[in-house]
Amino acid sequence: MATTFKTLTANDITNTRTLLHEAIPLTGTIASGTYGDENIKTFSHGMFESVFDYPFLSSSANHIFDVTHGYSNSSDLSAAAPPTQQAKKINIYNQMAALLVGHDSTGNIQRFDKDGDIAGGGAKMDEVFFINFSRLLSKDEVKKDSFRLTFATGSVAGNLKGGLTTLGDYGAASSYLVNSPAGEYGLLYTASADTLSPVGHIYYQAGVAVVSASVFMGTTSKYHTTVTGATSHPQSHLGPGIAS
Numbered sequence: 610m611a612t613t614f615k616t617l618t619a620n621d622i623t624n625t626r627t628l629l630h631e632a633i634p635l636t637g638t639i640a641s642g643t644y645g646d647e648n649i650k651t652f653s654h655g656m657f658e659s660v661f662d663y664p665f666l667s668s669s670a671n672h673i674f675d676v677t678h679g680y681s682n683s684s685d686l687s688a689a690a691p692p693t694q695q696a697k698k699i700n701i702y703n704q705m706a707a708l709l710v711g712h713d714s715t716g717n718i719q720r721f722d723k724d725g726d727i728a729g730g731g732a733k734m735d736e737v738f739f740i741n742f743s744r745l746l747s748k749d750e751v752k753k754d755s756f757r758l759t760f761a762t763g764s765v766a767g768n769l770k771g772g773l774t775t776l777g778d779y780g781a782a783s784s785y786l787v788n789s790p791a792g793e794y795g796l797l798y799t800a801s802a803d804t805l806s807p808v809g810h811i812y813y814q815a816g817v818a819v820v821s822a823s824v825f826m827g828t829t830s831k832y833h834t835t836v837t838g839a840t841s842h843p844q845s846h847l848g849p850g851i852a853s
Contacts, residue, residue, distance in 0.1 A: 736822035747816030
């Protein structure tokens with residue numbers, strides 16, 4: 610029987626960390642209506658829509674992401690003739706901005722900043738789409754420089770700005786931002802047009818993508834959507850639940 614014991618010190622203990630990298634492609638057929646919209650659940654409150662990998666009434670269906678859009682009080686849309694559910698769209702923007710951007714020194718909710726340099730001012734994203742990924746997909750966080758959002762055919766692709774095809778957090782592995790209360794985030798750029806101008810953010814730990822509505826409106830004179838009249842509100846192309 611052993612009678613000698615060794616006392617373990619800090620030098621005898623080694624901490625190791627294993628990172629699991631999982632690639633999860635989501636085909637456009639899931640969210641495009643290919644399956645007769647059985648994968649897309651539209652709620653009567655109209656504030657967002659949920660997308661599943663199988664018909665949402667199936668017991669084997671997994672929740673993949675929610676999609677919605679909103680705009681700030683500073684948006685041209687909020688000053689025009691009120692579209693459907695204007696108060697809800699402003700509330701959605703404020704809720705997400707409070708979570709992802711935070712408040713200023715006076716307690717006011719800050720708006721989404723185009724290049725992430727909030728203190729430096731600059732262009733804001735006042736009309737945005739939000740894609741909230743489920744924890745089933747994003748796990749602990751989204752891997753930096755791995756997010757790609759590709760637009761294919763259909764009504765959405767026909768309204769994209771300047772031949773836009775793909776958004777991605779290109780180069781974010783070494784150039785992400787940390788000035789968000791929700792953690793780290795990267796800037797989204799286009800793969801085919803206006804490559805030096807960010808068009809959204811991807812929040813890695815929160816699992817939320819924020820995409821400027823300007824990419825759906827063709828050529829714009831500002832980063833945010835320009836409204837020329839009370840009847841020119843953009844349509845979401847994402848179903849009746851979140852149409853403007």
